[in-house]
Amino acid sequence: MAGEHGHRADELCEAGLELYALALKEGRITQQEADPAPCLIDLGLLQPDIEDMRWLRPVAPAVALPRLLRATAEDISRQRQRDARLAEAFEPLMRIGHHSATAGTPTISVLSGMERINRAITQTMADANGEILAIQPHTGRNAAALAESLDRDQALLDRGGRIRTLYQHTLRHSHAVAGRYETLNGDIEVRTLDEVTERLIVVDRTVAFIPVNKDRTLALEIRTPAIVSYFADTFDRLWHLATPMYPEAVTQPTLNGITPRQRAIAGLLVEGHTDAVIAARLGMNIRTARVHIAKLAATLGSESRAQLGYLIGESGILKQEGTKE
Incomplete structure (x- = not known):
């Protein structure tokens, strides 16, 4: 007040x-x-x-500022906990509202907790028999997490369904990802990009699931046709730009000694991003990103970060990539 x-x-x-x-x-x-x-x-x-x-x-300011910041952080934490409690309380109510409504009624439901989110996706896929579109950014998930959805995916494939998935290029050599798709049987295609959006699952182009927060403990189940159609169209555009990975992998070309991953890094370097941002956007750890930056600098003969940006521009490697596409 x-x-x-x-x-x-x-x-x-x-x-x-x-x-x-x-x-x-x-x-x-x-x-x-x-x-x-x-x-x-x-x-x-x-x-x-x-x-x-x-x-x-x-x-003294040195005493006052940390205390005020701590109080602010505590307020934010309490608000997030309140949001999570509200989402958890309303999630079953939204389910009641959804099931009592007519089939064509647009809805957006809040799902709280990984268990509820996975249950909602599983229930939706159990009623599907068409196509699943999925974007799966790198999050460091282990093999157990990747295998969690195998049964529901295989059930869809057994009904004659199709699955198309987009990953980042950094997962092209992941044993866990490769093993997952070798295990599944059916109409599956996987492609990769330098960067992908946040996680997205579109079921039969009628229902979409997207995360609400970074740790993915809150999600939205969207049954509004205009929004779901927008997500599906976005996926299709990214799909046409992506490089096939499964069932038949296409080798990414190296131009003038510069690998595709190094070209992606070069583009982000020219935009002025830090090593940490580059690593996050390309789905790799910061140490790996720095190794690639060092190799790129060595290939172009750069002795400093500023010179590297100049040499990237002079080399034409970004223009070559754009021309190829």
């Missing part, structure tokens, strides 16, 4: 910031001087002088 000085008590206004700076400079200010900005006391930036209660002394 906003106070008389025009903002919430837990916010620091410009007037308060100026008074705080004055208090730090002078060492103290009077109670009367602090009246225009009660937020300073509410935030704990001013404290009474125990020797003379007419004065207020400032708390």
Whole structure:
């Protein structure tokens, strides 16, 4: 609720910031001087002088800032926990609403928890007999996680269904991924790209599942035709740009000693991204990314990061890749 000085008590206004700076400079200010900005006391930036209660002394910024940031982080954590509780409470209610509605009614349901999310996907796929479109970005999942959905995928394939999946290029040599598709029998195709979007599953072009948060403990089940159609069209566009991996792999060409992965890194380097961002976007750890950057620099004869960007532009390797496509 906003106070008389025009903002919430837990916010620091410009007037308060100026008074705080004055208090730090002078060492103290009077109670009367602090009246225009009660937020300073509410935030704990001013404290009474125990020797003379007419004065207020400032708390050192190095002490105040971490305390305020910690309080903010705790507020955010409590809000996230509240959101998760609400999503969990409403998820069965949305299910009731969904089943009581007519089949053509558009819905967007919130799914909370990995168990509920996987159960919803399994139930939806159990009723499907057409096509599954999936985008699976690299998340460091182990073999057990990859094998978790084998039964539901095979059941769909046994009914004559089709599965198309997109991964990042970094998973082309993953034994866990390769083993998964060697285990499945049916109409399956897998392709890869330098970068893919967040996880997406589209079932029979009528239902889509997407994550809500980074750890994927919240998801949306979408049955709104316009949105699902948008996701399916996006998948199709990415699919046509991707390189086949399974059942028949197409070898990615090396141009002038530069591998496809190094070209992808070169493009991100030119855009000014850090090593950490490059690694995350291409689905590799930062050490591997730096190894590829070093190899790229050696191939182009670069002795510095700035020179590497210049040499990438001069080499024409990005233009060659674009021309090839």
